[in-house]
Amino acid sequence: MTTSVMPDTSSQFNRRWARLLLETLTRHGVGHICIAPGSRSTPLTLAAAEHPSILCHTHFDERGLGHLALGLAKATRRPVAVIVTSGTAAANLYPAVIEASLTGEKLIMLTADRPPELIDCGANQAIRQPGLFAGFAVQRVDLPRPTPDIPAGWLVSTLDRALADPAPGAVHINCPFAEPLYGADDTGREDPWSRTLGDWWQGNDPWLKLPGTAAPASEPDWASWRGRKGVVIAGRIPCEQGARLAEWAAELGWPLIGDVLSQTGQPLPYADLWLAHPDARQVLRQAELVVQFGGSLTGKRLLQWQEQCRPAEYWLVDPLPGRLDPAHHRGRRISAPIGAWLDHHPAIAQAPWAASLAGYAGLARARIEAALGDGLGEAQLACRLNDLLPADGRLFLGNSLTIRLVDALAQLPAGYPVYGNRGASGIDGLLSTAAGVQRADDRPLLALVGDLSALYDLNALALFRRTTAPVVIVVVNNNGGQIFSLLPTPEAVRERFYVMPQQVEFRHAAALFGLDYAQPDTPAGLRACVRRAWSRPGGGAATLLELKVQPHEGADVFRQLVSGMARP
Template identity: 60%
Template sequence: MSHSSFNRRWAAVILEALTRHRVQHLCIAPGSRSAPLTLLAASHPRLICHTHFDERGLGHLALGLAKSTGQPVAIVVTSGTAVANLYPAIIEARLTGERLIVLSADRPVELLDCGANQAIEQTGLFAHHAAALNLPRPTPDVSARWLVSAIDSLLGQQVFGAVQINCPFAEPLYGDDPDAFRSWRDDLGKWWQDDRPWLRQVAARATPVNPEWGFWRQQRGVVIAGKMTAEEGIAVARWAAELGWPLIADVQSQSGQPLPSASIWLQHPQALATLASAQLIVQFGSHLTGKTLGGWLADCQPEDFWLIEAMPERRDPAHHRGSRIVAEIVPWLAAHPALAQPAWCPELTRLVADITSAIRQPAFSEAGLAQHLPSLLPAQGALFLGNSLTIRLVDTFAQLPAGYPVFANRGASGIDGLIATAAGVQRGSHRPLLAIVGDISALYDVNSLALLGQSQAPVVLIVVNNDGGQIFSMLPTPASERQRFFAMPQQVDFAAAARLFGLQFHRPDDWQALVTAVERGWQEEGATLIELRVAAEEGAQSLAVAGKVRQE
């Protein structure tokens, strides 16, 4: 009993330390070795606990929560392969900056490398994808002050991405004497009644100011908007408009995309000739969706190139010569005010309007869904876009409302955990959510439909069933091998999946039926799954046809 009681005291300090770093949501998978953490989390008054039986989905649920709340999210898993199943979510967080805190329960050291059950080497399991703290086995010989300051030091230094706190626990794991080891716990004194970390790390992060801005803001500039928050997207759009500079915006920018369909018009000779005279390119945010935009950026040679983003490290795959500015976007804009002036290339706006009016898509189609997507969005809601062909089509054909929250997993751009991430976005935002994924993506994360079934606000998940990974039809894959080894058509019926997890289900056969199904979904409690069956290669062919318009 005394040993299990000290496990609980140790776990209590860990969890309390996390709350001092703005952790509110904690995602838990079932397991016995993690029982000290789970039981303390369940009784903690400031923690909201989420559960899932699938650790891979649990990691992405936490990722979605971190995306929508902007706060770090903790994950509790038991030892063994349960920890390894978090890897895809950890990699995504490393690339896009969401803060995940993995509390991985572990066997004590004497049970490692000796054939003990469910014991693997967990120290450093995530390599450079996550900073790590390997705790000792709980013992009163290690002070509570050391434990809390070690956690504070790790979290104070790692302000982006994931961390792993490996927590060995020896048996017994259950039972508690509330009066045991009180002096060890009370060594932290008034910290228990405070709301600040034990060890506060203060880093001076003054917004860098370019002394040449007075000169550059009077030149010909182009603004690129990558992945940003709604507040940042609106501010960047306003700043670019006041300067009279064209804004080329990614689907994740939430800027309103004043020049939509950049993947198409950026290949038009007149557009390229106009933009070639730009002297400065200022990019906010990274992880651009459109391959055409990335290609244009790689080819352009402005006099200077600035990339502004709060995350450190290199974020420019074209490796421009210029300035990599590590700063929060909104404060940086305030420190570099725009100079109101007329647009220096108004002909570009007219060209884009002509091109976009010529690429109208049939509403009831894969490309049509992307183009008409704004009409399906819930009021005061949010949008989650799956990878592969889905987000590319929306980036190409849609113009989303300014400031409307858009979420995606565009770090590693995998198809794993997309439904779980969407569920986390909804739980963190408390908004109605429209999510769109492809059929293979849905099958890959079908377990996470259980998470959608627990939604507290309406969720509509549209699964675009084009019978396989049709993005590969855009690539020069050999026709004789494409179906078997690349597209892999599954010919599945998603009605069965909806029944399995208790979701509302619709399979509309025209645009009006789709609109009706979506609107009905906003009136339902919980989640609605809509299967949109489309011709196999229609979406990819639409991109190819639209590309021909750009040359005219």
């Protein structure tokens, strides 16, 4: 006697389809999913909420949600998924998709959609979503309307193929669901459709396994190149490789010029100042080989030297695809993980050939100390940032003047995790990204952003109402986008159309979202506020510290220091 199986209703099969989709994501390393509220995405949301291996994060702002996922992906170095409903909710993910395409985080954008018969006919909240992210998504999967006529093996293997693509960046999976979207839970019912996958459900592997990335090859002439005069440029690289790269360069006797995101400890700090010194540039002209690790260089003088240098060869090592060299040097573009590449290219102990560069870095340090004094401005904050860092924590740096001052005036500890959005270098989603970084592993976080950046992502303060570890957000309020003070535009035009002073105080924003707030006005007061924050247990609200500084002071000090180094 056979047991009859009642057919699924549309809402029940939508749930089965979504469960299989979410289970497939976990087989590719997804452990975090960021979810915004919406009706059309209900099957996906319910599947994520019931999955035992998925940690769900929620936010009401889809633009911030995408950046929250970006921060999680940066810090975990694993793929992170996002679930949103249809219409402009999906479009708000675009900035995070663009950033991931440039910095390599793997995001999986699950955009719920109306079925085809509701597109281009005036239906509510229905837009053309296939191809929404154009060339910024490395893979695109336009799923059909869920139906048991499509084998479960087709769905899981289609997803496997897209998710196994080694290319970094975002994967867009568009998921149309027809109504009804709500119905009784069918977990206990017999499910012939899902059962066709057999014992796959009891394992942890993908249904369709695809070949992985090959190990990097050794440069055949490395043995001869390593004995010549080389220079190492360190851009954005993983924190565990920063100290190792610095040791590798030191053993070779090669100067290392490290970006603020290099996490190398910047053995020759303040490069954006001392590279303005003509004698320092004269020393570097002797370089026969320049090896750059990672992209996204911050300092203007470093970018200028990188563009103008003419060694015999220029090598650029980074796991991301593409040229990553805006100066278009003749040389080698080596796509490989930095640690694996160093394994294949051992150093040999040699005396430094450009030891005099340390003297120029020392000169820059002396001039910084003489120029800054004892006050509390944004230049002083950047220079003494190390005094505020939490033990075993993380640092997130905003864009524009903030990161440029830290890059030029600070020397951060080797191997200390430093994060930023330096792909497209926008100010959208900075606080949301910082929230994702903190949630990745519950370590204390110091985030430093400007006032316009904070205003642009003000909704993200809701993500800091309850944190699992102490968080300090420092908002440097210089009353506008003072990075534009460095532009040679007429002052009246500059203030109105570029700097855009807003005359705001963040005390009210902190109160709105229930955050602790202080406005220290001395270095000692700032240090005391930060110490109190680090001593508090996790589980409470973040601390927002607002530094009200003179509008042009930071840019003026920076300009004067660069000018002084250029005239020895």
